[in-house]
Amino acid sequence: MKRVFPILGILTAILLSYALYEALVVAPTEQTMGNVQRIFYYHVPSAWTAFLLFLINFIASVVYLVRRNPVADVIALVTAEVGVVFCTVVLVTGPLWARPVWGIWWTWDIRLTSTLVLWLIYIAYLMLRRFSTSGQTPVLAAALAVFGALDVPLVYFSIWIFRTQHPQPVIGGGGSIDPVMLHVLLINWAAFLCLAALVCWSRYRLEMLQREVEQAQAQESLVAPRGAR
C-alpha cells in the first residue's frame, strides 16, 4: 500500500500535465471567445468533480445516520472538505471567465447564486465539524449534509429549468461541442478525478490517524492521574 500511493501520485501528475498541454495547445481556439474559453477545461471538470464528491458525501451521511458507521462519517467529512476545494475553484474560475466574456465579474443569476449557496452550506458543514464539541456533532453534520445535497440538483438543472445568463450545457442539453474540445474536456475531468481520489485518500488516512491519536490521548489522560499517585 505504501508503494501504491507514490506510483498513483506520479501517474496523476503525468495525467494532469498532459491534460494541461491538451487544454492549452491541442484544443482548438473558440471563434467568438478566443483563448479565454479554455478556462472551461478547468471550470467544468472542477464543477463535475465537486458534484460527485458532494453526492458521495450525501450517501455517506445517509449511511451514517442509518448505521452510525464511523467509516461513513470519515468519508463524509473527507468528501465535503475536498468538494469545497473543487467548488472554490469553480467560484474563482467562473468570474475570471465572465469578466472578459460578459463584461462583469458576477451576476445574481440562479446558477451562480445556487453554486455560491452550495459552497456556503458545505463551509457551514466544515465549521460545524471543526468547532462543535458536542458528542452529537457527526449526527448534526450528517443531517446538514443531507439538506445541503438537495442544492446539488438545483445547481445542476438550474440552466435547464430557468432562463439564465450562464451558458447552456454542452453535453446532454441540446448544445453541441467540437469532438476535440469534448476529448480535452474529458481528459481534464479524468485528471481532476484522479487528483480528487488521491487527495481524498490522503485526507482519509490523516483523519483516521488523528482519531487514533485522540483516542490514545484520552486513554492517557485517564491513566495519568493514577500513575501520578
Place this chain on the structure above:
Amino acid sequence: MNFLYAAYTATWIIHITYLASLFRRYKRLRKEIEELKK
C-alpha cells in the same frame, strides 16, 4: 490571455494551498504521536 493564465494559476494555488495544509496537519500529528510515545 491574462484571464486564462489567472484562472489556471488560481486553480493550482487553491489545490497547492490545500495540500500544504494537509501536510502541516500531518506534521503536527507526527509530533503528537512522538510525544505520546515518550
